[in-house]
Amino acid sequence: LQWTPAAAADRLFGQTASQEVIYRQLIASCLFALSLAGLVYWRNPSGLITAVPFLFLWAISPQIAHWISQPDGRSAPPLLPHQRQELHSLARRTWLFFEEFVGPDDNWLPPDHFQESPRGVVAHRTSPTNIGLYLLSVLGAYDLGYLSPLTLTLRLRSTFDTLDKLDRYRGHFLNWIDTRNLAPLPPSYVSTVDSGNLAGCFITLRQGCQTLPQQPAWRWQRWQGLLDTLSILDEALDSEGVATAAHQHLAQMRQQILAVQHQPEEWGGLLLHLLAHEQPALSNHLMALVATGDAIEPHKIHTWRVYAERIHHHLQALQRELDTLLPWVLPFSQPPHLFTQSTDPAVSAAWQMLRAALPLTPRLDEIAALCTAGQTALAQLHPLLPANTTSAAAAAHLWRRQLADALQSTRLLITPLLMSYEALAHQANAFVTEMDFGFLFNSQRQIFHIGYSLATGRLDPNYYDLLASESRIASLIAIAQNQVPQSHWLHLGRPLTEVKEGLALLSWSGTMFEYLMPPLLMRSYEGAFLNQSYGHIVAHQIAYGQAHQVPWGISESGFYTFDNSLNYQYRAFGAPGLGFKRGLADDLVITPYASILALPFQPQAVSQNMAHLNRLGMMGRYGYYEALDFSPARLELGQSSAIVRSYMAHHQGMILLSLVNYLHDNPMVARFHADPHIQSAELLLQEQVPLRLPDERPPQPEETEGRVGQTA
Secondary structure, eight states: OOOOOHHHHHHHHSTTOOHHHHHHHHHHHHHHHHHHHHHHHHHOGGGHHHHHHHHHHHHTHHHHHHHHHSOOOOOOOOOOHHHHHHHHHHHHHHHHHHHHHSSGGGTTOOOSEEEOSSSOEEEOEEOHHHHHHHHHHHHHHHHHTSSOHHHHHHHHHHHHHHHTTSOEETTEEOSOEETTTOOBOSSOEEEHHHHHHHHHHHHHHHHHHHHGGGSBSSOHHHHHHHHHHHHHHHHHHHTTTOOOHHHHHHHHHHHHHHHTTTOGGGHHHHHHHIIIIIHHHHHHHHHHHHHHOTTSOHHHHHHHHHHHHHHHHHHHHHHHHHHHHOTTHHHHHSOOHHHHTOOOHHHHHHHHHHHHHSOSSOBGGGHHHHHHHHHHHHHHHGGGSOOTTSHHHHHHHHHHHHHHHHHHHHHHHHHHHHHHHHHHHHHHHHHHHTOOOGGGEETTTTEEESEEETTTTEEOSOEEOBSSSTTHHHHHHHHHTTSSOTHHHHHSBOOEEEETTEEEEOBSSOOHHHHHSGGGTSOOOTTBHHHHHHHHHHHHHHHHHHHTTSOOOOOSEEEEEEOTTOOEEEEOOOOTTSBSSTTGGGOOEEOHHHHHTTTTTOHHHHHHHHHHHHHTTOEETTEEOSEEEOOGGGSOTTOOOEEEOEEEHHHHHHHHHHHHHHHTTOHHHHHHHTSHHHHHTGGGGGOBOOSSOOOOOOOOOOOOTTSSOOOO
């Protein structure tokens, strides 16, 4: 027997095989078919009529092989530019939640949720999942251009300093923490799924911190972040239905920014112009609008003020960023006339050498060397300047001294900044490696317990035993780190159900969270078992929403029921037909994050669903409200739906990560899979689709036609 490695076979005949390669491998078959045709014609010409169809197919077999070896060409249609801009605007609103609610009052930990109405309260508690998704939201905000490298470091460092103070058990952070005093909330508990989520976020963050030094210090994304901030104010003004001077001014600012997108040399001058002229003018327009708009509701005016303040903050942050990291960019936009209009060839040459020594878009890890080179160029320029006897000469000398001082300050700052990224990556890795998943694992059943109670000193008697569960992040990480055997993956249940689109994995509750939260980090392989299930369950949820004439997207969320303190209640909701849990048809609660998670699979359907949600009033100051409850049992007479006006930290985090992944080609997935341990276990995610396994149908919903109300 001759052994051919799988990699070699894939190169020859796999999905990447070219037509030329296939013809080269099968040319002998074509020649044999032609020879056989000649032989038939020579021996029995009348038989050629019968043989020609078969010989023809034989002759074109290489082309047939090429056709059938191609991957499935079906792909989701991309979003149009205005649809992508809607995603950018949603991302900016969503990040505002973390900007406003994660700060020193909560020890730089994300509070579990903010309930806007009734009562307007912040829940000062958090979980490992909240923390992990917040940390990646910070990284995602950097990807989107909302944060500078300095602010990114400060936010991460502040949260990591708090994490060092928290109680842990065998490396695991406890499931609920009071964000004000950092005390564990009773009963103290280690959650397998929460620890897995946090570990996955730490792994992703570590890779992100390691690659930050190679990122440009001055990126177009920072301008895109400003455009997003301008857009949310523009949308808020549009909601009043009037064309205002402020609205027109915002359009003018956007045009000015887009005009220099591919001209980094113009960015510094544009920034100074926006700060000196455009931003103050915008503030005046808004004040005039408020002064003349007696009928405008106060909460809308407050939203305008918040968004306008974010624009001002973004512009100031850009200026600080340049002054700190690239102190030559703004001076180069306003150089002394003595340099640009000098008739002395030596001065002109020295000026050009200085410009060449200090590029406008260097990488962060290049800045220290550039500062040294710039100082050298300035030193060479100094003796060529005329004596400080004229105003032009005095301005040139002052400009040179100020730039030299700024270069020295930046050179001293940049090394600690780069070291801080390294320290954050090291600490994130330490948090992961210190988590002991082994004690949560049942070696006899080969699956994980749901958790461990410190109060009773016992493992939870229940288990995570399904592959279609959010706990598979914990499973993959534990296997990758060799804390549990690979056989654990095979012991996860794979019950199947047949939906309209084909076979799909069953979960316990039929929630989008169970299916689509892990793909925020874990790669989905085309044609793999999991990836097919994702597509089918998304299509099933879309169809279920359409059948009830409501938006789609069902998952665990808050719903329109209150406790004695007027807090919304929370539990898992799922789409009937996808979960084992009974009673899934009894409720109809739509949560926006559930559909946003489906962006990689059905972007056009997600965009259309967002438009439907917007028409129903689901867009708030910090992005989408938590949920829209259509369940008749919880609605007042004549009411078709009720908005759950709250924002949950982990849902906000999932929305932001899904948007970042879609808009920037899956950076979080790439970072997670850049980890060598994860790479060693990637094959587990490439399990192929079963063809002949039995259909294990979930309990049929006991639903009558009028059980759940329909709305237009």
